Amino acid sequence: MTALSQATLDHLGASIAVPHYDRSVLLKGIVHIGVGNFHRVHQAVYVDRCLAAGATEWGICGVELIDSPAMRDKAQAYKAQDCLYTVTEFAPDGTSATRVVGSMVDYLHAPADPEAVLARMAHADTRIVSLTITEGGYNIDETSGAFVLATPEVAHDLAGGPPRTAFGFIVEALRRRRAAGIGPFTVMSCDNLRHNGDTARKAIVSFARALDADLAAWIDAEAAFPNSMVDRIAPQVPPEVRARVNAMNGIDDALPAISESFMQWVIEDRFCAGRPAFETVGVELRDDVVAFEFMKGRMLNASHVLLAYPALLCGQRIVHEALAERRFHDLLDAFLDRDVIPRLEAPRGISLTDYKDALLERFANPAVNDQILRLALDGAAKIPVFHSRTIEALLDTGGTLDREAFLVACFGRYLLGRDDAGHEFPVNEPHFGEADWQLLKSGDPLALLHTSLFERLRLFDHADFARLYQAYAEEIEHNSTSAALDRVLAVKG
16 A cells, blocks of 8 residues: 655556645644544645635644643654545445645644644734534533533633643734734634634633633634535544555544535635635535524434434444444434424525435445444533424424433433443543432433533423323333333324
8 A cells, every 4th residue: 555645646546536726835724623524524625625725824724632642642643644644435326536635735733832723813814713623612501502611621721821721822822913013813723613613702701801801802803704504424544444444545544533425514704814715615604504503403403413322222233234224214204304404494595304314325325434422422522402493393382392302301311321131331421420320320310401411401391291201201210211212202292
């Protein structure tokens, strides 16, 4: 296999698409925080297309904030590969295509050199700072809606040490730019949450206000925070998948990425320092992004969440394998058809039924091999974001509550970390606090409904929901998740 680097691009197989633009002349116009799989197969690919069309101002400098052996190894791997990596796209019909993405031209591991990150973000060439820091990464309290200043990492940054958080880096860089007479950059959230730009604004301006009210006012007035809807399934790449993809491509890539062939990005055209010509490479610049956010969050993301917990408990580990079992397909189909679509306004020109059918086809794509554990990660953040509006709409309209009650019951069982056959799986709930865990040990059958996850919805005050939740939880405990699944599928409403 050929080792991947700038020097070997001309030696890769004829089927591999490679960047033909001169990467050495690119300005670093974008700094991206959180170079995970999603960014690499989504925003970086769109930017790669812009660069291939002749743009030179929009090279990406990737930034990683987490300090761990794995992240230090990743930084070394990017350096060895000249920041290049492959993306292999798998279509539902079984075909695939591989490209080398060249849009990232630098990569900085912030814990090793925070000053280098600040200098790059404060540089006049930097005109966009983009983020994929996860749905729960914006440090917003779900109950109050306020930015939380008291977390240890935020408190450290506010005390004046070298920044550790995205908020600390962004605000300090903006402070330096203001002091130097340089205008602000656009902060572009690419995370899967409603009003992601507004959320980023709230977090960054709140952090800045805790330091300097005048700086906060300048950021709020002069910087831009466009809302966007992003969509592409980007599975994890464990060692066995990396080996398989590299063998298929004949490339020794330490950091390959894989994805489905589908890709979508809808964003508001609100940029304070210019932007790439996104509209020429498939990005939709629209003024109704919120409608797309609601559609994706309440249909795609909510379906992922609804699938994850019962499928795990029934022994499933791969998304397309779960969809191949008709019961899980029917669960999602009923949820979308009966609970969501009648209570959701579609974006202009979009058929929600067509969107639903496309989602189920994407989930069933066997080549993507998406992991159910990935979907289950951080349910305490995902369930409120992607299911609360549907639950509220069902309560307001007298709709059938069974599928949502079943989801909550399955999530409660998932927290035990064992499926119905007794096989253990990891539970990763960083937003579930110690008080929540203690509450679950209280013996109260409705304890989960009193945790911080569901506190705002006050589901324990809704007798019908509480009754259904308890019935499904008891069915799972005394019989099985499979039996509870059959029960919910028999519901007619």
